[in-house]
Amino acid sequence: MKQKxxxxxxxxxxxxxxxxxxxxxxxxxxxxxxxxxxxxxPGFECPWLEDYxxxxxxxxxxxxxxxxxxxxxxxxxxxxDYMLDGYKNGxxxxxxxxxNQEIKFKLFFEAAMKDGADLIATGHYAKxxxxxxxxxxxxxxxxxxxxxxxxxxSLKKTLMPIGDYHKKDVRELAAKFNLPTATKKDSQGxxxxxxxxIKEFLNFxxxxxxxxxxxxxxxxxxxxxxxxxxxxxxxxxxxxxxxxLPYYVIGKDMKKNEVYVTTDISxxxxxxxxxxxxxMYFLDDIKKEDLNKLKVRTRYRAELVECQxxxxxxxxxxxxxxxSIKALTPGQSAVFYLDNQxxxxxxVI
Amino acid sequence: xxxxxYLDYAAATPLDPKVLQKMLxxxxxxxxxxxxxxxKSKLVKEKVTEARKQVAMILGSRSxxxxxxxxxxESNNIAIKGVMDLFKDANILYSSIEHEAVIxxxxxxxxxxxxxxxxxxxxxxxxxxxxxxxxxxxxVMHVNNEIGVINKLSLVAEIIKKERxxxxxxxxxxxxxxxxxxxxxxxxxxxVVDKLGIDLMxxxxxxxxxxxxxxxxxxxxxxxxxxxxxxGGQEDGIRSGxxxxxxxIGFSESLKLANEIRxxxxxxxxxxxxxxxxxxxxxxxxxxxxxxxxxxxNNINVCIDGIDNETLIYKLDQKGIMVASGSACSASDQExxxxxxxxxxxxxxxxxxxxxxxxxxxxxxxLGYFYNALMELI
Numbered sequence: 139m140k141q142k143x144x145x146x147x148x149x150x151x152x153x154x155x156x157x158x159x160x161x162x163x164x165x166x167x168x169x170x171x172x173x174x175x176x177x178x179x180p181g182f183e184c185p186w187l188e189d190y191x192x193x194x195x196x197x198x199x200x201x202x203x204x205x206x207x208x209x210x211x212x213x214x215x216x217x218x219d220y221m222l223d224g225y226k227n228g229x230x231x232x233x234x235x236x237x238n239q240e241i242k243f244k245l246f247f248e249a250a251m252k253d254g255a256d257l258i259a260t261g262h263y264a265k266x267x268x269x270x271x272x273x274x275x276x277x278x279x280x281x282x283x284x285x286x287x288x289x290x291x292s293l294k295k296t297l298m299p300i301g302d303y304h305k306k307d308v309r310e311l312a313a314k315f316n317l318p319t320a321t322k323k324d325s326q327g328x329x330x331x332x333x334x335x336i337k338e339f340l341n342f343x344x345x346x347x348x349x350x351x352x353x354x355x356x357x358x359x360x361x362x363x364x365x366x367x368x369x370x371x372x373x374x375x376x377x378x379x380x381x382x383l384p385y386y387v388i389g390k391d392m393k394k395n396e397v398y399v400t401t402d403i404s405x406x407x408x409x410x411x412x413x414x415x416x417x418m419y420f421l422d423d424i425k426k427e428d429l430n431k432l433k434v435r436t437r438y439r440a441e442l443v444e445c446q447x448x449x450x451x452x453x454x455x456x457x458x459x460x461x462s463i464k465a466l467t468p469g470q471s472a473v474f475y476l477d478n479q480x481x482x483x484x485x486v487i
Numbered sequence: 488x489x490x491x492x493y494l495d496y497a498a499a500t501p502l503d504p505k506v507l508q509k510m511l512x513x514x515x516x517x518x519x520x521x522x523x524x525x526x527k528s529k530l531v532k533e534k535v536t537e538a539r540k541q542v543a544m545i546l547g548s549r550s551x552x553x554x555x556x557x558x559x560x561e562s563n564n565i566a567i568k569g570v571m572d573l574f575k576d577a578n579i580l581y582s583s584i585e586h587e588a589v590i591x592x593x594x595x596x597x598x599x600x601x602x603x604x605x606x607x608x609x610x611x612x613x614x615x616x617x618x619x620x621x622x623x624x625x626x627v628m629h630v631n632n633e634i635g636v637i638n639k640l641s642l643v644a645e646i647i648k649k650e651r652x653x654x655x656x657x658x659x660x661x662x663x664x665x666x667x668x669x670x671x672x673x674x675x676x677x678x679v680v681d682k683l684g685i686d687l688m689x690x691x692x693x694x695x696x697x698x699x700x701x702x703x704x705x706x707x708x709x710x711x712x713x714x715x716x717x718x719g720g721q722e723d724g725i726r727s728g729x730x731x732x733x734x735x736i737g738f739s740e741s742l743k744l745a746n747e748i749r750x751x752x753x754x755x756x757x758x759x760x761x762x763x764x765x766x767x768x769x770x771x772x773x774x775x776x777x778x779x780x781x782x783x784x785n786n787i788n789v790c791i792d793g794i795d796n797e798t799l800i801y802k803l804d805q806k807g808i809m810v811a812s813g814s815a816c817s818a819s820d821q822e823x824x825x826x827x828x829x830x831x832x833x834x835x836x837x838x839x840x841x842x843x844x845x846x847x848x849x850x851x852x853x854l855g856y857f858y859n860a861l862m863e864l865i
Contacts, residue, residue, distance in 0.1 A: 191797070198801030316805075 149189030152261030229469025350395035372465020415484030496846030538739035569712030634777030635786025644684025697741025
């Protein structure tokens, strides 16, 4: 009997082609649109309905059953609130990682299994082999960074066929399959933040922030800011500091509502060759002797840096880097790779 | 070449080439503001006046009873808000299958919905029951855009007449007006306002092979309205804003053409939809929404058991066939059509319903192609 696969259809080209490829390969494919966010923000209309219709149109054209899972409540609670709390606490959260961890590879996976699926599939640029998460063929598009906290159980039953293709080939496939999404523009990360801009989004959700002082390394006030939450370490722009050398954010104090800057691009505060992690999560077992063969990535699409991982108590760990990296921010994820395998990662503290 | 068969004429119609020809000079050569005082603008004003006369002729009304608007939605808003804002304590009645452009403005005032039966025909008893001494406006559409039911406006007018007489007797000075959204009508029915007995009528150019965002509101002399858009006082102060001669002339011309060819079209459309309905109803999965008689001859609305309308529309689209689910407006939200629910369909049935609306270029062959494609899909 054919294996039953539920494909997460977002209304974009990657997930459309995922569904088409799996159907072509003989799976019994069902398309599922996950409704995660439908709120309009002033000046920006949430395109969820358009995406839903595109997803449904793709299902109709491929002649596969279509479902919608409504995760809006859970998404608000698990992803949006997590993100807002993070910003309020002065860290830089990553909602895409959270969405994969809590929504796609948990709620969607569980709902699909309950509805009779044998497998799930997503349009991510990554490969899954025997439950191992591997880099995509198109290294430029590789999305393993966002996937490192997915549950192991779900990955064992996940297909990511797009991981074997280059983006441009995916578009060609979409055209070959007559999919209406072939020429649709890619969305930028989390839909509402990509299009609204994080500052407008935070303003809308949290209200106008209190202004405060910007101080240099000597403690001199060099300017004012419109809310410390908008600033992230390493940021160069928008300090309202006129003239002279550019300033870089090196830290902030949410309680005092202060932002700290430097003009020294080589400041120790900006460049780190070691850092600490918490909430370590592993997708695969790792041998002790491999802990110094790892490479780490601290941002989506950032260069991989050779490192030594030192495991600590509970879920803590520390990392020593071969070369220092710039603008490490608490809240962001550090993700580890052994060759082309994504091993896991943790949250920078 | 891939087939392209358009069966959504109730949503939009192509501009008639004759209409376009009439419109063209007013975009650049004769661009003048018709209210200016030099001779060139006077010429434009004359053309607008002629256009107004032409509309009035078709309605059997006076020229000063026609104001030009940007179409059905605006005309409905002017009529409803214009009356209701003058009579704050009064109420409005409207039929439960009105377009959103009537329902939504009406909802901001004291309002009651008049029921319809399972075919969409107005429940006159319910209307009589709901009219009270504070009712100032009744809005009943002429032809329903989704299920094609034709309302007998003259019967509504009779009920209104009785109420007016009793108000005279009781010294109740509150007027009572009948408004009708006739956006879908001019291709199909006569629009003589005195025969229909209406005081306010909405017309829409975009549904009658005229330009989109064009239309008119008929306002019977003596009907009081508060202006919605204030400014330079154009259109008797009811609708300020520089006139748009191209659209006005285009609208007027499209209304004239619709009126001229209506009689011939009527029979042709009747035959086309009648034959297709018969064929469709032979399939046990298919039921007709709305009436068989007393139905706009360009409209078919059917419920097809077992396939949701969005999926069906996408699959038909793949074959080059364009049909609608509900009205073009309700296609954009997730709620099933309020019209289909008003005639007693379940949410599921409403989501399994499609509307086929035909027009001037629809042929027997087109409908045959559609029928075969549909049978393959369901």
